[in-house]
Structures are given as structure tokens and as C-alpha cells.
Amino acid sequence: MREVWIQPQHAPVLLKVEKLLRKPNAHPLIHALKGVSAAMSTGSVTTQTLLPDLQSGSLAASRRYTFSLVEGLEPVIQAVAHDYGDVNVYIAVTGEIAIAQATLFPVARVRDTARLNDRILRTEKLFDLANISIDTHPDGLEFYVIYGALRAASALSDIEFEIDTLARNAVDAAGAYREFVK
């Protein structure tokens, strides 16, 4: 029995939390609360705050990934996936959204974009947590890219999982669509 001081309007939430904490398997809640308190104490996540987290995280520790910053007006994190042929994954945080993206191949190298697009629309679901789109670089060159978006406030392990999944999906997608590339 102990007193709890909260904002009166949060009473229903506290009640729910209390009920969940009575259960013996409350670990998921505790895990989630850790992420929440980290997000609330460190303020909002930015590309700059994410980089040191990734560099000291499990992907970097296992030497499977190298993380660095691409300097610029809007800095972006570059991850090199050593397990997946050193494919480059770029990570940017804006507001509440974090994006991880890898370039598949230039549009200019595709023999028949209509057929490729058809194939992509039918098979994209195979690549979990990822979307495929066409992006135009400032110099006008176009690329097929694969990307995933998630909440910037997600736990580091979730962001790492997204990056790792994306790197694997990027190489798999390149393989799946290579027959359309010259």
C-alpha cells in the first residue's frame, strides 16, 4: 500500500497500469515503460541523438554494422551492413518519424519499368516492414529505393531491428528484381 501522486485526469490510466502490474508477466509493460521514460527524460529523438545510441548499440557492438554521420544541412546517419555486402542504409529522424532507406538500383538500368512495377506491386508484401518507391536525386537521377518508417520514439532495439531487416530486405529485393535490370 502506498500513495501515488499523479495528475487527476490520468487516474484511469493509473488504474490500468496497476491492474497490469499485478500480473506475474508484467515484463512487457516494464520494458515499454523504460522506453517511455527514456524518451520523456532525454527529450525528443533527433538524428544527432540517435547516432551515439546506435554506435553503442548491439549492431555496432557485434561489428556487423558501422554507423557514421553524413554531414549536411540535415544530417543523416549512414549504416554500412557488413553482413549484407556492405549495403548502405540511411537513417533520418524528422519530428516523430524515423526513416531507414537503402537504394536498390537506378531507374535508368531497368529494361521495362512497367513490368518491374507490376512485379513490385505483387511482391512487395514479402519484404516485411518495408516499402518500395522511386526517389529523384537533386541531380535528376532516379532510383528505386526500399524504406521503412517507424516512430522516432521507438526503443533502440526496435530501430536496430528495423535497420537490420531493411538491409536484408534490400539485398533480397535487389536479387528478386535483378532480372529486370540490365
Add this chain to the structure above:
Amino acid sequence: MSGVLEKLWTALRGAANEAGEAAVDVNATRILDQEIRDADAELRDARVALAGMMGKQTVERNHLTEKQAKLDEYAGYIRQTLTKQKAAESAGQAAEAAKHSALAQEVAAKYAEQEALITASNSVVAEYGKNIDVLKQKITAGETAIRTLKQRADTVKAKQHVIKASAAVAAASSGTDSRARSALDSLERIEKRQEEALAQMDAANALSAESTGEALEERLRKAGVVPGASAASDVLARFKNEGPPSEGSGPAT
């Protein structure tokens, strides 16, 4: 929300006609930001309207309470008057009874009037309540819409940052530079590594096959199938079969 998408499609078509599809992302950001500002303004208006409506409802509720009190007061008067009328009737005071009866009639009319006012007031409170519900729903929907719009705008912006960064890296490195590796490059690199690994395995297999071959030859030799160490005894046996050697002569020279 559908308005936003329509504007985006229009921008997309326009950009496609101008053969400058990079403009799509820029337009998307601009349109989304404008939509967020509009939705924010709408939300503010809705909140102001809600506050006003709730204030009006409270005032009307207070009036209702006052009217209810008045009604209770009238009810009291009616009961008192009727009691007095009955007392006068049983006392045989007809004139007094008639006076009270007239008074009761008068108060009852007031009571009916007040009852009508209360019914009207109740429906006004209920009407405000409906408006409040609608406004609250509108506010919730507006908040959801803004959250969705912000997420879309954030996604488009984050993508633009990523595009710029990957373009900058690509521009600063040569074609084979590992720093600007596309998934296709990486796939080819992985396959090359796998080919090399396969070739190494083939070589290792060939070597191990050769060594296994040697071992087999050795075993055959030991079993006397392949000429080798046992050949010496064969040679001696041949010499022995020649019979006694003559002086100065040896085996065939």
C-alpha cells in the same frame, strides 16, 4: 483528408507534365504544411466554439435550477391553498372556500406556465449537449487528422533528407566506392564473395581428393596390387630362379 490527397495528385500530374518529378516531394511538403496549418486553425476554432457552447449550457442549466425551484414553490402554494379550502369547506365557510379555490386556480395556472418554461429550458440544454458532442467529435477527428498529416509531412521530409544525403555520398564517391553502395552492388558483392568461397571450397576438395588418392595408392601398394615396395622381393626371386651364378657373370647387363 481526401482534399490533401487530391492536391497531391494534382501536384503529381502537374509535375509529370513539366517532366520534373522531384517537384512532387517539394509540393507534397508545401501542401502538407499548409494543410496542417489549416487543420490547426480549424481545431482552435472548434475548441473556442466548444468552450462557448459549454458556457451557454451551464448558464441554461442554472436557469433551469431556478425555474425548478420556482415550480416547487408553486407546488407548495397549491397544496397549502387546497388544504385551507378543504378546512373551510368542512367548517361550512363557503365564501372562504371559494376564495381559496380561486387562489389555487390562479397558482395552478402559474405552475403550468412554469412547467412549460422548464420543458423548453430542458430542450435547450439538450440541444447544447448535442452541439457539444458534435464539437467534441470534430475536435477528436481534427486531432487525429493533424497527427496523421504531421506524420506524413515528417515522412516526406525524412525521405528528402535521406535522398539528399545518399545523393551527396554518391556524388562524392566513384562508382565502385563502398561508401555509396546500392543493394544491387551489395548483392553482386555478396555473390562474388560466395563464388570465391565456392572456388576455394572446390580447390580444397580437389586437394583433399588428391590426398585421399595418395592414401589409396599407398594402401594398394601395401596390398601388393600396385608395384612398389614389394617389387624388390620379386626381383630377388627372379635372380634366385636363375640357378647358380657363373664366375664373372652377373645378371643380364
